[in-house]
Amino acid sequence: MSPRRNETGGQIDRLKTIRFTFDGVPYTGHAGDTLASALLASGVTLMGRSFKYHRPRGVLSAGVDEPNALVTVLRGTAREPNIPATAIEIYDGLRAESQNRFPSLNWDVGAVNQLASKVIGAGFYYKTFMGPVIGPLQGTRFWMFCEHFIRRAAGLGRAGTVADDARYERMNAFCDVLVVGSGPAGLMAAKSAADSGARVILAELDPRFGGSANWSGETIDGARIADWASEIVNALKGRKNVRLLPRTAVWGYYDGNTLAALERVSDHKETAARGEPRHRHWTIRSKSVVLATGALERPLVFPGNDRPGVMLAGAAQRYTNQFGVIPGEKITLFTNNDTAYQAAASLKKAGANVATIVDVRIDISDQARALAASAGAELIAGHAVCETDGGKALSGIRIQRLDRASGTLTGEPRSIQSDCLLVSGGWSPVLHLASQAGAKPEWDEKLQAFLPPKPTQNWSGAGAFTGRLATADAILEGHAAGIAAAGGNARLMEKPAVEPASVNPEPAPVFEIKAKGKSFVDFQHDVTADDVRLAHREGFISVEHLKRYTTLGMATDQGKSSNVPGLAIMAEALGKPIPEVGTTRFRPPYTAVSIGSLAAERYGDLKPERLTPMHDWHLAQGATMYSAGLWFRPMIYGHAGETVEQAYVREAKAVRETAGIVDVSTLGKIAVQGPDAAELLDRVYTNIFSTLPVGKARYGLMLREDGLAFDDGTTWRLGQDDFLMTTTTANAGKVMQHLEYFLDVIWPELKVTVTSVTDEWAGAAIGGPKAREILAACVEDTAVDNAALPFMGIVHGKIADVPVMICRLSFSGEMAFEVYCGAGHGTHVWQALIDAGKPFGLVPYGLEALGTLRIEKGHVTGAEIDGRTTARDLHLDWMLSKKKPFIGSAMMDREGLIAADRLQLVGIVALDNRPLNGGAHIVEELDEENPHGSIGHITACCYAPALGKYIALALVQGGKGRRGTRAYVSDPLRKRFGPVQIVSHHFFDPEGTRMHG
Structure with missing residues (x-):
């Protein structure tokens, strides 16, 4: 049996032993363990080194909020860094490494940085590396000299360089109700919505459904609620209108009730099943959302609060009740609220030695005192921890009396031997998704926490997310609003036979215990309370500036544990209450998302490739191809020994002197048809198209709504209500979306259909002094002289018995014609044009020559229409009609744009x-x-x-x-x-x- 593992209890399978290694040392755990719980069970307390000072760190939490125990997982030759050990399910053969240390975790030379801690505080980069170098490198910037060494030291884990051979998937899902979190509140909402016939998706971050009911004895009988939750989960599993997603982190909330989620499908397995992905990325569109994401416990800020052996009280309770692991031999609790007393009682019940409870408050409720007595712990009220002892593991603490009125410590320090200090600084509801949805959280003075904002999208909150901890009453009676919003009825499930505990969870105000030594606010980035005050002195008083100057709450932390303590210290420095200081806006992702899951099937050989009908002909003629977006197009048709420049100069010169032909099949082509087709074009283009005669084309420019240039191209009028719009290759999809949006949302009354026909047409542009003669030699059934085919004119005919449509327009600056035919006949017509042009010296040319010709003429493309330029910037103001409004006309004359x-x-x-x-x-x-x-x-x-x-x-x-x-x-x-x-x-x-x- 492991030194800290109980013989019974928890939800692990003791009959199944799992073997793994950490830093090359073999360990064992049991099925159901996380890497953190298995290491704790083996007596390992040192699991990482801090970012800047390389201080020894142990596990602080038991979930995704873990800031210290970040490790790298090795799979074959691939490596994935910065994964919380608390979120890794162990499996046979797991290999994990600690990070940010050299040569080893126990002996890290980077720890010497602690000696320079006074000069490498917040903002030291900016204040240290911007001056000139003195000496042999005089004249260069100090940063230029130091950059190489700084970049080598930056970061936490080391990313791998070997290609990832794992498989990833992307999924789209639609539902009536998405429930995020499967604690009792989430389960209630999911069941009620499912009972009403709604399509429900229930997403849970952890492997098991039930949330804190799996391990918690916080305020209710945990075992009974766990049984109750298990019954609900089993009932939901059989429903056809319910999809259960375990191991799934909903990490982003976007407009239109669209949420992003990552499902860890096979990370917990030694080998994925055949065809099974490692991760599956979900894009979920839901009519309504229930956020039952719970709350995270906050640490307390005091000197030495980062030493291995300091842990959140709720995390210790979870390790004990879920994994059967006692976090220490002699445990002390330090708290400012009553929930820690429940943890003490729970730990004592599991066999832990809870020696002391230190509470900053003087007035302790009778219920809390009774829990302390049941835990056999000495209760020391009105005191605070002022120092911790030990090197790579906690050996003891010192406490002093706290004068709450002045916030100072008084009296002689008292030493307490302890190898485990459990802290509880109150609870912060997990508001990240709600904040991403578009509103600011609201401060609650009573709970000393930011609570959910008023919804700006169709979501509702439930459970601890709303600021109520999981008492029986909160579970069973407090979620009618969430259930109603979920599309269900307000009928609540039968109340289980449990009674709410009478513990008051309201904490003391958030503040720092001020004493000599480093008090850490953000453990991951080594941000101290002094750093926050320094930022204030240097003028960074906005919470957003504070975050960026000190790196507080950045990277994987995202304010999960550090946000409120940091804001409290800044508020004190400003002399303002916390709500006036405000909080940062949380941005996605809430938890780390693998890049592989975002790319999924679009990676490597599975990347879509678009080939023009003449692609094989280009290859046969020795064309060098490169990708233009998803399309593959000829770059040059190089001769032996030619450089790229020599090839494109030869091709461009031939176009100017005789004639050239280029594949333009990739141009976006959109059929615009219907009685209001001309009206639509007048609205989306800056110039007028309703006056365009049938059989003619016109060059057009589109603006975005903000007045900036969007796309240009020609549109051909094939009939009274029939137009063919061409766009740039790169913007074909964007223009189509642009048109569809305005027709569907802004102008639904217009009788117009727009259809992408890009793939239906093959196109060839033939230009140069001999172009008309070449065309005349092969076109059947129609004349192509100037009278029959003037500039911007359109004719229909045949080439090699294939119907074609020809428009006289030019991108090269030469007399030129675009020839379109059905895509299936593309190579046939292309070859006929090539054969007809041989006597005239016709050459095929690629994109490099095409670009050369257009630069010589000064034509613009996406390089100039880059989302920042206006029609006037590009000398296209002659196209801005003064006779009609159009998209962007209301904004294009803003002061900054002229x-x-x-x-x-x-x-x-x-x-x-x-x-x-x-x-x-x-x-x-x-x-x-x-x-x-x-x-x-x-x-x-x-x-x-x-x-x-x-x-x-x-x-x-x-x-x-x-x-x-x-x-x-x-x-x-x-x-x-x-x-x-x-x-x-x-x-x-x-x-x-x-x-x-």
Whole structure:
């Protein structure tokens, strides 16, 4: 038997022994153990090292709020860091390692950081590493010198570099009621909703349903409630309208009652079953949500409160009652509320030696005193722990009398021998999901806790989440509102034969025990009470600034244990009550989410690939392909020995001199049809389409509602109520969503249908001086001369007996035509065009040449329409109609969007005739040692064969007024600096004579 394991009790299977290793040392546990409980049962108290000071740390909690015992799990050659040992179910062959230590957990050289603790407090990065270096490296920034070493020391666990071979899944689910948490309150809500016929999903973070009823004796007879909960779970398992999701963390609450959850399907197994995923990610859309997420116990803030052996009282109670593990041989409790007395009684009942209870309050209720007496513990009221003793394990504590009026300690310290100190600083409802749903929590002075906000979405709360601990009355009578919101009736289940205990859970006000030594607020990041006060002195008085300056409540903690104590200390420093100081807004994820589950089937060989109808032809011709979003498109058709630049220059030059052909099947194509089709286009485009004649096309620009440019493309009028809209390849899906949203939500009265037909059409663009002659040589049944096919005109005909539709428009600046046919005939028509063009010197060209041609002409794409630019920035203000409103017209003239110093599109010529790089900055003064003063950046660049120069398009502040001036390119990452000239973005044929012919 393990040294701290009781022979009976708990919910583990003592007949099944599990073997695992921690830091290479073999241990055993039992089925049902967590890694933390199994290590505690084996007498292990040191489980980790703290982030900054490398202080020895033991387990503090028993759930996902664990800040100290973070470990790395090894599976084969893969490693997953930063997992709480309290959340890992042990299995045969489990290998876990401690983190943030070298060379070992017991002997960590990083502990020397404690000697420098006075200079590495909050904000030390900013105050230490920004000055100049003195000595041999004089002239460089201190940060540049130290960055390598700092980054090596940063972080907790070490991420793996080997590809993860586990399988992941994504699921979508729809329900009437989603219940988050399966404690008694959650079970009540789930059963009531299921009884009413509603479709119910019940998600539980832990392996077993029943929540705290599995282990708790807090305020009621835990065994009886556990039996009651088990009966409900068994009844729910047989319901067709109920889905039970154990080991599932609901981690995000989004608009429209959409929630995200992670199901840990096989983490608790040595080997996943065939086809079984490791994790399954759920996107759940629910009509209503019941949040029964419970409450988390808070630690107390006093010197030495992080020593191994200091543990939350509720966690110790869970280890004892659920796992049969006694947390220490001589236990002391330190509390500011009555719930710790229930823990003392529960521990005593399990055989623990509870020697002392220290309470900061003077007035202790008769019920609490009776529980202390039943535990055989000495009760010391009006005192506080002022110091702890021991190195890598607790050996004793010291207490002093506390003057609550002044908050000071008085009298001589008293020493108490103890190897386990259980603390309870009150309880904080788990409000993370409610806060994510869109409202601020509300402070309750009586409970000294933030309570749920008023719902802004269709959710209701139940149980300890609402601030009520799990008394029998709270379980059975306090959730009518949640049940009603869940779609069920208000009939409550039969009351089990238990009586509520009369313990008062209201705590004393949250405060710090001030004495000599480090008092930790955020255990994970080594944030002390002094750090919080330092942040106040340095002006970081907003709670959001406090969080970021000190790192309080960041990373996996997310304020679970540190939030309220930190706010209380800041409130004291400001001389304000806690509600005036406020609390940070919780953001997803509530618990860590594996990246593999977010990617799931989209990873590796399972990634969707979109191929154009001519894809095999491109490969056969030696094209180098690359992905443009999900599409694969030719980059170049390289000849032997050619560089990429040589290939695209040759192809672009051929288009200018003779003719070229490019695959444009990937352009988004949307059929817009119906009596109000023209009206819809007038509303979504900045220019007018209702006047467009049948058989003609027009270039159009769309804005977002905020007045910024969204997408451009051409739309063809094929009939009176029949249009074909084309979009950029990258924005095809976004434009479709844009149209559907406005038709479904804003303008449902419009009689229009929009249908994505991108995959129905194969497209080829043929352009150059010989383009019309090539087309005339192969098109049947129609003329393609200027009279029959003027600029932006559309004709129908045949090529190689295949019906085609041809529109005369140009992206290259040359006379050009887009030829569309059914996707199944794409290669056939493409080959016919190639054959017809051979006598004229037609060449196929790829995206690099296409980009070169468009840069020479100054055409914009997604690189310039980047979500920050306006039509005026891009010189497209001529397309802004003054005769009609359109999406974005109400916002496009805001002061900030018409300022003279906005980034505006210009052309750039490299005066040193060297290649330019996308993303490089444009500066007025060149400083290679200290790059600064950016006035813009390059969006696209190339060597222009039409000009014989390296050119670029760029967005530059006040660009229209800078034409003809000189500046510099500053690209420190790629060591490219040099002079440039700012010119018009129309480099080639600005009048368009070649395009119009």
